[in-house]
Amino acid sequence: MRKILKHNKLIVIIISLITLFFLFQLPKIEINNDIQVFLPDDHPAKVSNNQLDDIFGESDSIVTAVKFKKDDIFSPSNLEILSKLSSELEDIPNIDEVTSLTNVDYIEGSSEGMIVEELVEELPTKAKESRQIKNKILSWDFYEENLYSDDFKSTQVLISLNDGLTNQEKENTYYQIKEVTNDYKNNNTEIYIAGATAVNVLMGHSMLEDVKYLIPFIIGVLILILYLFFKRSLAVVLILMTVLVSSIWAIGLMAFLGINLTLVSTVIPVLLIAVGSAYGIHILSHYYDYINEYQGEISVSEQKALVVKTVDKMGKAVFLAALTTVAGFGSLASSDIVPIKSFGVFTAIGIAAAFIVALFLIPSLLIMIADFKDNFEAKNTETPEFKSLLEKMHNFYSKRRISIIIIAVLILSGSFLGFEDIIVDTPLIEMFKEDTEIRQADDFINDNFAGTNIMRVMVEGEEMGDLNHPDILTEMDGLQKHLVSHFDEVGKTSSITDYIKRMNQVMNYPEEEIADASSNSKENSEKITDNSEVGSSFYEEDNQESVDDNSSSFYKEDEETEAKSSSVYNETNNDSEADSSSFYQSENKKESGSQSERELLEGPDKEKNISEYQFIQLLNAALTRAEKKNINAGELVKLLEEEMNYQAAAYYEIPADLDKYGAESKQNLQNLVSQYLLLYSGSVDDLINDQLEPDKAQMLIQLNNPSNLVAKKVRKEIKDYSNNFPENYNLTVTGNATMALEANNLIVNSQTKSIMISFIIVFLIVAISFRSVIAGLYGIIPLAFSLIINFGLMGHLGIRLDVGTAMVASIAIGIGVDYTIHFLHSYHAERIKEDNLHLVTQRTLTTTGKAIIFNAISVAAGFLVLLFSNFYPLIYLGFLIAVTMFTSSIASLTILPVLLNIFKPKFISKEY
Template identity: 40%
Template sequence: MKKIVQHPKLIIGIILVVTLVLGFQIPNIVIDNDVKNYFPEDHPSNIRMEELDDIFSGQVMMAISVTNDEGTIFTPEVIDAVSNLVEAIEPMAHVEDVDALTNSDFPTGTVDGMAVGPLVWDDFDNSPEAFATLKEHLLEWPQMYRRALFSDDFTSTQLIVSIEEGLPSEEMSVIYKNVEDDIAKQKELHEGLTFRLAGDPVIFERAKDYMYSDLGHLVPVVILVVLLCLYFSFRRIRGTLLPLIAVTISTIWTIGIMALFGVKFTVVSTCLPVLLIAVGSAYGIHMMNHYYAEIAGKEGKVSFDEHRALVTASSAHVAKPILLAGFTTIVGFASVTTSPIVPLKQFGIFAAVGSAIALLLSLTFIPAILVVSPPKQRKHEEKQHKAEEGEGTLMKIYGALSRRHWKIIFISLVVVGVSLWGLLRLDIQSALLDYFPSHSTMRVDTDYISDKFGGTTTFSAVVRADEGKSIIDPELLKSMDDLSLHLQEHHPEIGKIISFTDFIKRMNQIMNYPPATVEATSPETGTESGQGSDQGFGMDSFFDDDTSLANEPAATAEASDDGFGSFFDDAEPGGEAEAAAATADTHEAGQDPTEKYNYDTYSTEMTYRDFLALLEDAISKRAGYTMSVDELVKGIEKGFNYKGADYYEIPYDPAKYPVASREELGNLVSQYLLLYSGSLDDYANDPLDPDIARMLIQLKTHKTSDTDAVIKDINTYVAKHFPEGYRVECTGVAEMEKTLTDMVISSQLVSLFAALLIVFVIVAISYRSLAAGIFGIIPLSMAILVNFGIMGITGIRLDMVTSIIASIAIGIGVDYTIHFLDNYHHERLASDDLELVTRNTILLSGQAIIINAVSVALGFLVLTLSSFVVLRYIGLLVAIIMITSSLAAMTILPVLLNIFKPAFISRPANIKRPGAETSGKEE
């Protein structure tokens, strides 16, 4: 300390130069909230994500919905808007693909076999007939297009923009801004349409805007709050400004160092400046308190040399306890570095670095300024200690302690019990979308798109074949398809699944369309039906050729009791019953489908009995007791193989196909892939013989618990039902968020244990007693438990950001315990009167603890003005935890010390008393 006060101008000059150098680095800070940055490079989830992108690309997706507020999507305005957006976005740098209504493929059957053309063809003329055909095509393959290209009410369509993975934040911002500009142009052209944006890139960019807003207004507000707290504590300009200047400089240094080393700013980092300003002021408060206590003992005018000696003495007097408190604060923050989550690790590092800098400046910069600017004059009245103003409140605390020991213990146990109950209700999630207010445009648009379409939370189930195995093995394809159906049946939160098997099923369907002979000339109209026409049933003959039911009332009555079976019991051989049986029964390998489905008969005539036979067949194959109209219609279509409906399946049963064995069905699938001219790049790693296939799963919610449930079900199903030689891995943004939640749990437990252990060790070593370590962590443990209890009771989730609250509590709250223990220990050495010891300790250290707790709490309450919901929670909870930890230090701790009378408290320790926690007044 002597060297500092001997060369104060040099110290000040060095500090100012460093501040300027690091201050100029701050504009280079990079803000990036990509969830991939939250993981270490060698983390399995990160590696799987990179591998997935290398194989399939387009894992980063942005959704744009276009809604016709006054009609359906089948209008020229919608087609024009979608087409314009596709043409504008597809050429953008780093945009890999755009899937939309106007550029998607439509595979269909032809006389030659299979063809793949666009849904909206080149000469699409926007006529009613063209839109009718477009709608027909969309409905022909709903498994692919429904809730992907059109909403169930046909009022909205969607564009999916696939963006190159791993883009720098600046490049992603350019794409986002360009997309927004293109949407704005379409809004001007089409006032009757509403455009919405969602997806992870949108979340990342909107979070960036929120962060800029927060940093712009929260930092000035917290400076103002701390300024007012300091002023009302000291009532002096110097006592107000010096601690504030010191923490402001420490904040500039910390953020400058982050920028210098290329550390990215995330949502977690947003609260770092507020934390450093609020927390770092504590060291300055204690330094100034001791300085004013020393100078209050001097009468008359103080000379320059006397003042320098006074600064040296006060700084030396307070250095050890401040260093101890500062060290434990640094350790509390450093405990977060045990987390594998990168932003948390970085937060812990720089919160510790910032606290160390604030501590260093309090012990160097503040004494140096005090030396070069001594008070001009003193008044005798300044001997009076300002702490006496708060003596009334402190005496009330003492009074409560001296008379109600066991009542305080009882109340503490009740608080612990309630907190444990709240802890059991704690919800753990880590979805970045939840950080936004529910009324924000981001949340409203995302909720709309998730409701209308498949959802914006996505991950992939990637199937890999071992060496010697093939993805196109019917056994594997059937298992994949069954898994898709199982997930959609058991997880209502799943909005859509698109799998490689959907393409195989579609190919199988269109390669088994009814033969060209079905489109025979209708005897009634003389017109010819086109392939896939709705006239395949020959509805004229259906109403004209069979009147037998009208003349058989008894048979009809029997039908009401016996179901559809009575219609077939009365049928004569060769009649409609045999036709129905032919429809229901499977045929031998190579059997002509014309015989199975009665194409020749049904294409020109159909009776009531024929139609009821189809109904009976459809109902008999239902999955459960009930059946929707849509399921019934599909069952009828399959019964007649309308547009190949009975073949929308994985080729698995050799008896249904012209093959002798299931192995030969694999060759059939190979032929399909050879004929298919569309792109399968997003779902298979090879167009002809893939060994990796993908199932894209979209969820309508952002709850990581939902993602976790689906992934666990996938793993369970695969273990039970998949053939040997195949592995399934789940990866994608949703899987990474789920893994992030798991990491939050483990890192929270590790960091808490590490922080409490280190505090225990520090206090135990300082007093040469294990009991001292236990007493030292009791107030902290209780404050942390109360924090988790409040979170569980109020429904505040434990996530990546809120997990730092406990470490903040330890880092700051330990100061109160250390200062109280030190003063109690000193008073206990001077007296055996426990009431006097408690009274003097509270009066001596209580004011500094209350000033510090209130200033830190008010500083963190500034975060309740944040744009992010999660930062509002941090501000509120840290403020509460400051109050609980300071009260616990001044109530529970002395009660326990007085009851148990530990030996360490009455023998000399290794730390020095911090001195009188006082303040005087300066003119």
């Protein structure tokens, strides 16, 4: 070291140039907290989600919920507000589509067939017109829980973003949306903005706030503690320089390599400031201990000699401490969670930088200052009170060794009891505090609508058109109903089956209701009714009775009542060719234009009165259709509609019954579904991969609970239910909810792996350093003690194991091992000189023990600054690290010397 430190000016120049280079890289750093960044690129859930993005479009969206305090959402004034808001949002760049009550598509039936029109073609001016709109949307439950709440006071404006936007473009779009919506907030209107994109943007904003306020805060705390300990401004400046340089190197390297800054990596500068100070503290603490031995002036040569002496004595201990710390953080590189992996790698680099600066820059500057000041008078900064306190502590526990061991065992036993209560859960939204705007918005939407947590399910066939088959559509519909009925947390499910069922319904309106439906449609409605485009009629008019007894009308009171059936379409295009004949034409029929006959169920007779007895019959018949005993009024009305076939409610289903639909084979019904898709003019690209003959379909499942534990149960149920699907159909579950669940699953595996790697590396380093396997075991005892207490505390206090707290163990090992190594080296040095174990322990405590306690206090105080973070994971991280610093330092100063003095291992008294 003496030869190296002769080039002190060159050392200062090189370190300064490296620091300047990385300093200029800092503005390039980008923030990204999308759930996808938590998973490696080859993770199946991420690959599947990217695949669905390619097929059905990206799922980036922002949800704006609007609540009206006066009148409901269908009132003329409120609909006008929604219309203006939707129009202004559509004008924002990078927005692909805006869906609201005022512009959403609505499928209706008429005498001419199926009509696809906007739900609100003209804004209503009267209450009667508003009720008509309300009646229309209530007739189809597809928009329930998304475009209207149960109390009809709130609605959502669903905003889809363009594909391929950068994080900066998403952020700009979010703030433009917020600027527009802010203009609509008043005494009558509340607006909430949520969704995955909003969460990511606001998480980045809060991260910058953390960095802006916490870094100066922790620097201030560090300055105060350093000055109280050293009572020298120079020591404060040198140590502060060390941590700032290491932080610039670590973050600057991230920016240079294009590594995004995430919530996890926000901790890096805080950690380096708190932890990186340790090496400077140990070097300067021993340097000033030597200074305190002098009386009067110290010459330049003596100052330089003391610097070299300090580095020679502390170099090995500081190197081993840095090496084990780097290993502790480096073990996080084994994590499959990308932000934790990046955190581990760049924190390790920062720690290495802090060691280099402490070992080379601080001594170089001390030598340069000595040359500049010539001689200076030694200033005694000893703290006899502190030394006396350490001696009293040693005298106290040295006489109570057995008691200390018993107390330690009791503490460990109590901690183990908390293990079973540890909850592993990482919902991103719950990282925000309850009073934040985004958390309140998410809670409002989850309470009033279907939910913001999205799970995506892709059903895939083998050939084009496989997703038109009634069997797979029936099972998909069954899965949707099953999830909604079995999980309160499933707010809604959506897929192409909702459209097929609605189209099947409107194409089967009873004849007497067609005129009513037609009278409500506008002349400018988009009609998909030209039979010359789709072939001849679905089925001919006939007077036969229904072949399905179970689906007969309530009003068929006896066998003499003739079934009233009618055709949705009058047969046209008599000259059509064979390949454009009825959907139900058998593939084996040779006659072109021949059609299978079937009859429509009649609807309720508007002129017929029923007796009280018949009314009770009707209610009982409706209730027998129910899947559960306790139903609400809305569910009862739907069952009555099905029983009476009001507006073809009995046909709100996947057409799968051959007898009911007069079809000869499932292929005929598959053709029927294809024709429905042909008739529909709207876009369903987000649900199927082909407008006419899809082989892939997407199902969207909205969860009103962000917990990964809920997502886990729902996903398992989906996979179990998929066993009912026909053969040759594959099912893939992904989406933000699934990726968050997978990240959650990786936490436990990564935690276990990184802890094991950390312990093994620490064991090997200590064992090699002292050339003893036993020494390695002694090295991990204090660490194991502090980690057991940490996890026990998490269980007892209900602190979840999430992406933040998952790092506590490795951080604790990386930092806490310093205390063990410094104590072992100092104890070893004293043990060689002295056989009196009481004196050996006392001298170790009053020298190295002093630095250990001070270092633990400074690190704990630094991490406690995280209690003021905007995020719960960082708050808990700060708290738990502070606790582990306390427990690991106390264990190093009490349990470790007690064990050394009781068992007297040979390695501690050997010379190396």
